[in-house]
Amino acid sequence: MKSWVEISASRLAANYRVLSETAGSDVAVLAVVKADAYGHGAGLCAPVLAQAGARWLGVTDAAEGAAVRSALAAAGIETEDQPHILVMSEGLPEDAEALARHRLTPVVSTVEQMRALARSSPVPLGVHLEIDTGMSRQGVVPEALGAVLHWLEEHRDVIRLEGVMTHFASAEVAGSHQTLEQRRRFEEAMEQITKTSLRPEWIHAGNSSAIDNYVSDESLRWIAQVARSVGARAMVRSGLGLYGYCLPVEKEAGYAGRADAQVRSRLLPVMTWKARVTGVREIEAGERIGYNGTFTAEHRMRLALVPVGYADGLRRELSSTNVRVGGWVVLKGGRAPIVGRVSMNLTVVDVTSLADVAVGDEAIVLGEGVTADDHAQLAETIPYEILCGVRVQRMLR
Ligand SMILES: *Cc1c(COP(=O)(O)O)cnc(C)c1O
Numbered sequence: 001m002k003s004w005v006e007i008s009a010s011r012l013a014a015n016y017r018v019l020s021e022t023a024g025s026d027v028a029v030l031a032v033v034k035a036d037a038y039g040h041g042a043g044l045c046a047p048v049l050a051q052a053g054a055r056w057l058g059v060t061d062a063a064e065g066a067a068v069r070s071a072l073a074a075a076g077i078e079t080e081d082q083p084h085i086l087v088m089s090e091g092l093p094e095d096a097e098a099l100a101r102h103r104l105t106p107v108v109s110t111v112e113q114m115r116a117l118a119r120s121s122p123v124p125l126g127v128h129l130e131i132d133t134g135m136s137r138q139g140v141v142p143e144a145l146g147a148v149l150h151w152l153e154e155h156r157d158v159i160r161l162e163g164v165m166t167h168f169a170s171a172e173v174a175g176s177h178q179t180l181e182q183r184r185r186f187e188e189a190m191e192q193i194t195k196t197s198l199r200p201e202w203i204h205a206g207n208s209s210a211i212d213n214y215v216s217d218e219s220l221r222w223i224a225q226v227a228r229s230v231g232a233r234a235m236v237r238s239g240l241g242l243y244g245y246c247l248p249v250e251k252e253a254g255y256a257g258r259a260d261a262q263v264r265s266r267l268l269p270v271m272t273w274k275a276r277v278t279g280v281r282e283i284e285a286g287e288r289i290g291y292n293g294t295f296t297a298e299h300r301m302r303l304a305l306v307p308v309g310y311a312d313g314l315r316r317e318l319s320s321t322n323v324r325v326g327g328w329v330v331l332k333g334g335r336a337p338i339v340g341r342v343s344m345n346l347t348v349v350d351v352t353s354l355a356d357v358a359v360g361d362e363a364i365v366l367g368e369g370v371t372a373d374d375h376a377q378l379a380e381t382i383p384y385e386i387l388c389g390v391r392v393q394r395m396l397r
Contacts, residue, residue, distance in 0.1 A: 032239030047075035096120035128163035175255030208241030272367030279305035290340025
């Protein structure tokens, strides 16, 4: 195989445990495996996470949920409806049947959505209601909440309000004014819900950064307290952290309190992308490398050809010129800088200073020594996008 991705089951499980321990016994951790587990393969990761103790998994849509259900069944670790699978993006009315068939739990926010679910589901269906507390993306806005709650009370025999949730826009920001405002709006919504006969079992909010940032931001304590006040259980939803990454904690302007990252340094990258060197050659000073000859050899160089490119998800921003340093791969334990442009399926690296690189040697394209944070920095994006963009055959290790 020329190029492949190794997924470390032990690191994935270890990350889950670190996040769970940090969240504490009062706050369960929902393991987010949406977007094919951030490029790690939901079919590989979901069983590992369930075995590590995750009672809830999160996916984007009904199709992903169905795939995760069958992966769990194939791994033989599924019980009646455990782990629960939360479908976090609002779908289309025609998804309703698949949700019921695969025992998925949808996130809802409108009466129309719930009507479609009620029509399609032969059994009473649990739903989680998302409150839009300030992201303006999905979720019910305060003005519409009354009507939604009224409908839920009237149809409780077919649609059961099992959870209430919201999502924070700035969870990695210590002392975030936006998070405080979102919490205030959520508390107001909860007050309104408490006045009805509806009794949700789960209250959840926040992501990996809410766990990482919990000392300064106190969101975990807040979720636990809101849940306790309505006799429900608290949950936080973690994705990126499971895969070994987390955004750095930032500080709100003027915030003078603590802003320590609690878990970031303890998480281990789960994905290692490897490729075998398929060519080695020497070039003389003055020769140019790759498309448009953006890199010219200034001395005699030894080059290795790595059979990966932007079609596989290696970002083209990792290209280099003689004046702009680009990305690198790890070869023989050392850094081999990318020289010239990353092309569709091929990348040239400089191995002049590395001993005896030969055809067949393994290069680490992404993993230990060259992380998704490194790639993200060069590509001016976030590690989420780097990981989701890797399109290479995966195997569990
Ligand atoms: C993706 C997602 C998460 C997980 O976020 P991370 O930053 O990856 O931990 C949590 N909640 C919702 C609603 C999401 O869509």
